[in-house]
Amino acid sequence: MKVSLPDGSSRDLPDGATAGDLAASIGRGLAKAAVAAVVNGAQADLGRSLHEGDEVAIVTSNTEEGRYVLRHSTAHVMAQAVCDLFPGAKYAIGPPIDDGFYYDFDLPDGGRFSDDDLGRIEVRMREIVGEDQPFVREELSRDEGLARFADQPFKVEIIEGVDPDEGAVGTAVSVYRNVGWADLCRGPHVPSTSRLGSFKLMKVAGAYWRGDEKRPMLQRIYGTAWESDKALAEHLHRLEEAERRDHRKLGLELDLFHFPPEIGGGLPVFHPKGGLVRKLMEDFSRDEHEAAGYSFVWTPHLAKSTLFETSGHLQWYADGMYPPMEMEGATYYPKPMNCPMHMLIYKSQSRSYRDLPMRLFEFGTVYRFERSGVLHGLTRVRGITQDDSHIFCAPDQLAGELSSLLAFVLKILRTFGLTEFEAELATRPEKFVGEPAEWDQATEALGDALEGAGISYKVAEGEGAFYAPKIDIHVRDAIGRRWQMSTLQVDFQLAPRFDLEFVGADNTRHRPFIIHRALFGSVERFFGILIEHYAGALPAWLAPVQARVLPVRADHEEYAASVLGQLKAAGIRADVAEADEPLGGRIRKAKLEKLPYVLVVGDSDVEAGTVGVNPRGGEVERDVPVGTFVGRLRDEVTSRS
RNA sequence: GCCGGUGUGGCGCAGUCCGGUAGCGCAGGCGACUUGUAAUCGUCAGGCCGUCGGUUCGAAUCCGACCACCGGCUCCA
Numbered sequence A: 001m002k003v004s005l006p007d008g009s010s011r012d013l014p015d016g017a018t019a020g021d022l023a024a025s026i027g028r029g030l031a032k033a034a035v036a037a038v039v040n041g042a043q044a045d046l047g048r049s050l051h052e053g054d055e056v057a058i059v060t061s062n063t064e065e066g067r068y069v070l071r072h073s074t075a076h077v078m079a080q081a082v083c084d085l086f087p088g089a090k091y092a093i094g095p096p097i098d099d100g101f102y103y104d105f106d107l108p109d110g111g112r113f114s115d116d117d118l119g120r121i122e123v124r125m126r127e128i129v130g131e132d133q134p135f136v137r138e139e140l141s142r143d144e145g146l147a148r149f150a151d152q153p154f155k156v157e158i159i160e161g162v163d164p165d166e167g168a169v170g171t172a173v174s175v176y177r178n179v180g181w182a183d184l185c186r187g188p189h190v191p192s193t194s195r196l197g198s199f200k201l202m203k204v205a206g207a208y209w210r211g212d213e214k215r216p217m218l219q220r221i222y223g224t225a226w227e228s229d230k231a232l233a234e235h236l237h238r239l240e241e242a243e244r245r246d247h248r249k250l251g252l253e254l255d256l257f258h259f260p261p262e263i264g265g266g267l268p269v270f271h272p273k274g275g276l277v278r279k280l281m282e283d284f285s286r287d288e289h290e291a292a293g294y295s296f297v298w299t300p301h302l303a304k305s306t307l308f309e310t311s312g313h314l315q316w317y318a319d320g321m322y323p324p325m326e327m328e329g330a331t332y333y334p335k336p337m338n339c340p341m342h343m344l345i346y347k348s349q350s351r352s353y354r355d356l357p358m359r360l361f362e363f364g365t366v367y368r369f370e371r372s373g374v375l376h377g378l379t380r381v382r383g384i385t386q387d388d389s390h391i392f393c394a395p396d397q398l399a400g401e402l403s404s405l406l407a408f409v410l411k412i413l414r415t416f417g418l419t420e421f422e423a424e425l426a427t428r429p430e431k432f433v434g435e436p437a438e439w440d441q442a443t444e445a446l447g448d449a450l451e452g453a454g455i456s457y458k459v460a461e462g463e464g465a466f467y468a469p470k471i472d473i474h475v476r477d478a479i480g481r482r483w484q485m486s487t488l489q490v491d492f493q494l495a496p497r498f499d500l501e502f503v504g505a506d507n508t509r510h511r512p513f514i515i516h517r518a519l520f521g522s523v524e525r526f527f528g529i530l531i532e533h534y535a536g537a538l539p540a541w542l543a544p545v546q547a548r549v550l551p552v553r554a555d556h557e558e559y560a561a562s563v564l565g566q567l568k569a570a571g572i573r574a575d576v577a578e579a580d581e582p583l584g585g586r587i588r589k590a591k592l593e594k595l596p597y598v599l600v601v602g603d604s605d606v607e608a609g610t611v612g613v614n615p616r617g618g619e620v621e622r623d624v625p626v627g628t629f630v631g632r633l634r635d636e637v638t639s640r641s
Numbered sequence B: 001g002c003c004g005g006u007g008u009g010g011c012g013c014a015g016u017c018c019g020g021u022a023g024c025g026c027a028g029g030c031g032a033c034u035u036g037u038a039a040u041c042g043u044c045a046g047g048c049c050g051u052c053g054g055u056u057c058g059a060a061u062c063c064g065a066c067c068a069c070c071g072g073c074u075c076c077a
Helices: A019-026 A028-033 A064-085 A115-130 A142-148 A153-161 A229-244 A247-253 A272-291 A305-311 A339-347 A395-415 A436-453 A523-533 A554-569 A583-592 A603-608 A626-638
Strands: A002-004 A010-012 A034-039 A042-044 A056-060 A100-106 A136-141 A172-178 A181-184 A199-208 A217-225 A302-304 A325-327 A330-334 A358-367 A383-393 A420-426 A457-460 A470-476 A482-491 A513-518 A547-551 A574-576 A597-601 A610-615 A621-625
Touching (some): A010 A019, A019 A034, A019 A056, A028 A056, A034 A064, A056 A064, A064 A100, A064 A115, A064 A181, A064 A217, A136 A142, A142 A153, A142 A172, A153 A181, A199 A229, A247 A523, A272 A358, A272 A383, A305 A330, A339 A358, A339 A383, A383 A395, A383 A523, A395 A436, A395 A482, A436 A470, A482 A523, A547 A554, A554 A597, A554 A603, A554 A626, A603 A621
Parallel strands (some): A420 A457, A547 A597
Antiparallel strands (some): A034 A042, A100 A217, A136 A172, A302 A330, A358 A383, A383 A513, A420 A470, A597 A610, A610 A621
């Protein structure tokens, strides 16, 4: 028989050959790396028999698809090991995920896994791997499946729910069997447990069955699995790197901010250095907004309940709001968003088409009641300063506003060293407000803006908020992590709710379109992400201290002071570390503080009016004239490089 | 909010299982050293052991509640 390959070529195979045979016929390397196949567009085991005319692609272990197969199979082995070690354990689901896998269990008598158990389970897993147990696929009828898993309530529920992702399709279910253990599973799996091995169990956590907090809490074990020990080691190294960059740790070490328990969870205070960085970020943002035609506004932190009734927040967002305060017969709430207040500014006068587009901007601090378990450093807080803007425009201005807005957003993010973007265009969900024609216009305008900006994006059908389509911009940081950052939303709801209008050139009243947009998202969160992106080593324009002058001996201190004076006169943030401890120690401290420049001054410098420049991450350069250094650093700061 | 873990000077940790009035390193003060590119030496001071309550002759240690943090789940108009 003949089968065709992804490169368009075809290959002759004996009748009855499997996908694994095909891989072997192509080459030993491929056979070794193969973990599964895609036959006519559907994933299949390597043991699957092929037929005349099949289109076959071999899935190798060093691809995302291949790793998912490995991880899925490793999850099975883990569940098998748990069932061996914890008789009576009920197993729920165990899918592959980014970087690894997990499996959820219900242990007898409400048992819990301890960290020591992870080691025992891992040992048993390695035994199973060593036993080279084949993964055998079986197809059962629904009734056979129910009988087979009669003592596994979660599996019974999956079969009854006919969830194709979990191996139950229509009236048939598929099962993968190892020696003495079987799981309901769609597959595919590796041919045998011996193909696994580069894995590690990471942590145990609670997880609700079906992700539903009203259902039982199961015990989840997370693991990671890779195609080779090398890839596993690299992954573990990436985790260490992420830990090294953790903004919560760096925030303390660099004296930027902290979370006083006396204030409460999710409510940070910024220290002088952190406050300075924050000011630099905000000043930059303000300057850019001013240049881009925004008007600055300021709104209070509290408002009467009636405002949030008008805006709809009490109807839709009450769970995220802080509880009300009763004052002089009225009920006040801390604001969870700035938009209602901005609507009132628009509404304070009658507006003409000549006023549009009207772009209101503020750093507005809002308060959101985040459940205690979700707080996470600066990236998830309860007091959020949004760089918030609402743009009011005529319908025919929407497309132009969106595309210039998108360019503006990208320009600002790039300045912070974020250069990899991925956007999502979220379109109309099933439940929505407004007219389909408006949705189509706005969605098209958003799509055009994305096309114009030339960034890659995907369409998330039906993922929009009920009131508007939106663009979410994700960035990749220096170690490749993806963060959701800016959001651009077109809102159809607020203008009618607040009865906003403008008088058009035709002298009749029209509804404006409103674009909501946050660029940093939240200043606090952006700050945290930046710290991690730069691993605390902020570029010179953002560094709280840009340069430190170190006199070699005490008798150089007078000269050091004059250098400091010159730096300060040039607007450079600098200080001096006097010679009361050895130079090496002072350099070490400056390096730990991640200062961009250390300037050492000794005899030759006093004589020649120079400094020794020790840049962060670079080579020492001696005998640099002070003026030359100042010029270079000023250029670096001005260009924000 | 739920599951599991943690909470000891500014920071990082030991002591907790087997109750008997707290220890180390860094940082800080003081003194000496006067140093050319990642840790100079000595000395001093600093903690009612997250909070509140309970058991006990006696609690950092055992029990309970609460608070905060960490890892997840959930949520993310």
